[in-house]
Amino acid sequence: MAPAPLLPVHPPNGPDPIVQPQKSQKQMTKAERRELQERQRAAKAAAKSAAGPAGNQGKGGAKPSAPPTPVPKKPGKSEALPKPPLTPGGRTKDRSASISEPAAGNARGLRIFSHFGLPKPVSVAKGDIHPAILRLALQFSNFKITGGNARCIATLTAFKTVIQDYTTPPNTTLSRHLMTYLSPQISHLVAARPMSVTMGNAIRQLKLEISGSDIDLPEQDAKNALFQKIDTYIRDRILIADQVIEETAGNKIKDGDVILTFARSSVVQKVLLGAHEQGRQFSVIVVDSRPMMEGKKLLSVLATAGIKCTYVLLPAVGAVINEVSMVLVGAHSIHSNGAVYSRAGTALVAMMARQHSVPVVVCCETYKYSESVQLDSFTKNELAPVGDQFCPFPLVKSPSDLTLQNRARLEILNPLYDLTPPTCITAVVTEVGVVPSNSISSIPIALGRLL
């Protein structure tokens, strides 16, 4: 390809790119300011990794204090284009040193992914973060704890520890002050990984309970009351809900059925194990895909329980969909228009099932309900880290055939979620009953607006 004429999204930097950073903050657009910030951050990170060559600062002296860079300027004006926010902040220095310039140029070509949440290393704790939260944040960011239910339960449990260790400062009350104490803890968790809808709903409920706690209660009693509330929430909205779903969805499985499921959902796992315990004869096709390859975990649980399992990768789903009697998947969240936001790949499975007139049943507790309407998987998504540390490629694949890192003009994107449109969903099994996807908006009413 000829030297790519890149989109001049930003005004050309003029003959002397060094002048550019002097532009006062007010003159810049919001995007420009953000990029400047990004650049400064990147420059700082590069400076920190002092072992790297001084040429690291290839960003054209974005940071005023940076030494004047000896990087030879390419003739094109696009050279001085700032590093876009798309480039992950967590990239290692060897990569950023050698290819950040062309990668930056590459990313100019397509900025539609730039809003995706990016995996970043857990930031240094700002302020007074409880150790339980610190540990949880690490577990989140390393994908040690995944899944809506697990993350929600872990968060609530951690908050119990936090609340237990909290003492109300003098001249204030628990109901007023506790939330201000919790807020930075929550932000720290969100910094580790974007908050799941389940966590959001649970935290909203917690806030409500905190603000509603009785001022006259002694502190420990108030805390105990909160613990009670948290335990009830976990029990009623998650654990018991799962039991109800397990029973309802389990009843839909008949002898001789072939159930197809994608990735791993804790609820689906319970449903399948429950139905197996009841003596139903069925087999399961576990469909799996990168970036997470969570299906393997489900597969080993099911196979150990003695359920007849078949394992295929997502591209092969077309080969097996004909013999499937029901698709059973979990959800990350469910939206009021009936769309299900779930692990990336669920939409493909649901689409194929619909094409072949196979019912698609989503198992989803009502606390995963989100008032918002989502139209596609693009506006809100999250990226899994690049590389294979979370999900190794099969050993038969030689690493030289794989591309595990970003290269010049090559960016690796691992979206974690996708949105299954309501048309592809036959029914949603919740603890308040089996709801067709076009009536999801009635869930709050069914709950008596418990949310």
Next chain:
Amino acid sequence: MSPDPQTLPAGTQRFVEALVAKLRRRQVVGSREAALETVLVLRQLVSKARFSNIEQLISLIRAVGRRLVEAQPKEHSVGNTVRKILHHIREEYNTASKGTASSSTKPVYSISTFVLQGQPRKHNVAPKSEATLSLKENDPDDPDSFARVLKPVLMEAIQDVLDELETVYDNVSKNAKDHIHSDEIVLTIGNSKTVESFLKGAAHYRNFTVIVAETGPSYGGHSMARALSSAGISTFLVPDSSIYAIMSRVNKVIIGAHAILANGGMFAITGSLLAATAARVHSTPVVVCAGQFKLTPLWNLYHDYGALDFADPSSVLGFEEGALVEKVDVLNPYYDYVGPELVDVFITNDGDHPPSSVYRLIKETYDDDDHEL
């Protein structure tokens, strides 16, 4: 003379057996590779074969063709190449024998033969050889005279097939820039050389972005992404799971084929069906790049096991998962069947064709007698 391969010269026989073994052991994979090898074997065969009339030669080729096809029935391009060469040989023979007195072999053109033969586009008026060849079949005095006279012409015809195979990528990508506009977002899967050269061809004129799905379990998308990015194309590598999520922003899906079937459907690498269906759901056009040697006179209406081909499961669930492997079934099909309703256009080295006209191309390319080798 019996046409079985036993009558082949030993050298040729060895040549055939070598390819049979390679096909069987999956050492030759990929339709173009298999087609090339087949042409080379058939060229060797024709150059060494002894025959005194056209039927002998044809049955000789068919016997070898059958042997090759049986070695690897899912490598459709082998059979296609045999059919194509048979077609060319007959054509050459017809033009050559037209000049001779034996007018009985001369095809009579009527509307019925036209329909039967289905050759409206073939230029029958372009004889490669002067019609003054003195063809004498079954000459008792000199049984080799027929072969001696015809062979140069036949070798030329086979060379044409070989040339077509060798230039297929260039010819497919010839019109690439007419299919891709600036700033387009193209999704592709797998590691198809045809698609790669098509995209690279377009990259000379257009500035666009390619999103490559990894395409497990072969993860051929990784090599594809590297090849494209090193050619200066802005490339994104995504897991297969995000095809649906990304599709809403994709302008065009460009994929390769393994074999194009007479009904306009095709066999393509697993994952093609997902990508094509997701594209259909999002009303995104699906473009298939393939050489004409992939046209297969075969009908396949269902996506069933029989039509697919299965590969080694260890790339799906490796033996590192030892305890699990023995408890579960693992499927790893090579190909997907993608129906004609999911494809918008086939871009071949001989122009663009909608799926609905593939049957006609097949009629033109092969003789009806050869559909069953």
